[in-house]
Amino acid sequence: MAVTIRDVAEHAGVSVATASRVLTGSRNVSPVLAQRVNDAARALGYRHNAVASALRRGRTNTVGMIVPEIENPFFPAIVEAVERRLQGSGRDLFLCDAQQDVAIERHRARALANRQVDGLIIVPVSSTASRATLVEVTERTPVVQVDRYVQEYPADWVGVDDQHGISLAVEHVMALGATRVAFVSAALESSSAQARHAGFERMIERNGLPHDTPRLLGTFRAEWGRAAAIELLAHPPMPDAVVCGNDEIAVGVLGEFRRKRVRVPEDVLVTGFDDIRFAQLADPPLTTVRQPGDQLAAECIRLLDARMADRDTPIQRVAIAPSLVIRESTGGSS
Amino acid sequence: MAVTIRDVAEHAGVSVATASRVLTGSRNVSPVLAQRVNDAARALGYRHNAVASALRRGRTNTVGMIVPEIENPFFPAIVEAVERRLQGSGRDLFLCDAQQDVAIERHRARALANRQVDGLIIVPVSSTASRATLVEVTERTPVVQVDRYVQEYPADWVGVDDQHGISLAVEHVMALGATRVAFVSAALESSSAQARHAGFERMIERNGLPHDTPRLLGTFRAEWGRAAAIELLAHPPMPDAVVCGNDEIAVGVLGEFRRKRVRVPEDVLVTGFDDIRFAQLADPPLTTVRQPGDQLAAECIRLLDARMADRDTPIQRVAIAPSLVIRESTGGSS
């Protein structure tokens, strides 16, 4: 069997209490004994059993995080930012991937909650089908939603103002003279897809754009962008601009346009959303709505800590204003 | 306090032993009592305490995974594949990001081991500096290395034959007539960087290519690819082909070449490694060495299960042959 704190205590000639105090860094131990305990621990190769500790203390110094799909590069970026924020407080982040499936999401959420994470950060897969999971887990653990949220259930959230983000993109292409503006995004499953779509509709309305302007809704994937581009090309007239629901879609659109010799930005303008790393490496570099990952992460940890400190603190929903990054896919900056 | 199994037992009028048997799915309980226990659990909102369970059983039904850098899109792809493989056996995967830092990597490895994961999958950051962590954690937990491995320490590993992969790329561009072949890759910190570099050197040797052919070693990032391309352009003669250590680098190289109006593949051929999702969306679509993620994942889980079943099973090192995917960055296929 493995070395326990009892073995260490014996070896050091002290009680388990003292050994525990030393090993957990309590100040109330004489330096002499502390030294003996530390030596014993090293000599025996003692390893802290976090499971036993967690059972006893009811805390684990770990935070769980669930993202809908780790392959969407926007999420790793957020994860990284969260990790960095967590660094300072010495907590570990355990990440889970829901694989776009609310059943898996629920399973992971339970696994994390069952293992007593001190807090949970979640980007819900669906604005409706993830609700039950969120409700269940919120009863047991402090939870903060990031980026996406669940409908009709009050819970902390931090994200960007998606509607505003899309309006930045639409206004930008309109200012460049576009009148026929297509929208290519994901089906209205997640709150971000919904909000971005709503933002687009509002712009259509407000600016009196033609009501038959194309809205193509599929997934947040490049393959869909490609398919949507084919669709657009098949049904003239071509739009002057294609506003995409995220960068992946936009990259797919760009790829297909390139293949068909449709020139961007000369023939059509294209915009994305998120500003993932590849946005600036696309051809042409992609004009996009930037989500400030570091700010999101900072705010997210702030909310989580607040809720961990007081389960009854008022619910907060923080929307950060995104910004437009202009690159060559709409004619370039400077 | 939360509902415990004791509450459930009381409510159902049975002993905690029986309640436990029902809740863990043991067959040796009369249907009547089983029903009563399940009803009680539902009525009270009982939640399994995985921490207590883990302490008692010494198992957790979870697998930990540590990747060097979640932002490198190759790793999310592997994670996904591993997740899917794990699905069947009902185990949860907890993922950690080492942020390219061996100190963080060690911290995460300990956190996972301390929390009694049943097994650990790791892509070590460094072939030397990660060794201590690997040794430590291997003493406590079944561990399998994927993709990268640690030098001078025998432990299970599964990955592709990087040397062979690079030789596929070099042979391909040479078959297309390239004689001046540059190599742009990462510093020789990780085993993959080392093996790919070694593969390149071997090809130089074997084919009598000029010894002063450029080798530029930086990081596995697109920014480095970009910088390296600038470097290549600054020091003529330009190579006929640029073989890159991974796709990200290649995408950076392509981006810079595009900016400088260097035509690919007319003026110079470019190849990558990994076949990440964006490889085919690059401009031009990238010829690359494909790592078969699903196979890696399958083999990885197989090794892990073997080691979990028998800690003393012989060490296995499995190298899967990668394949070349030819796209337009070297002139295209068919």
Add this chain to the structure above:
DNA sequence: TTGAAAGCGCTAACAC
């Protein structure tokens, strides 16, 4: 088939 009871390893009262 069921129940009583002994811990898993650790921490935190509480007493000295």
Add this chain to the structure above:
DNA sequence: GTGTTAGCGCTTTCAA
């Protein structure tokens, strides 16, 4: 400053 001890919630002998 140090030790004794009672659990944290669960699973699993062992006995009935």
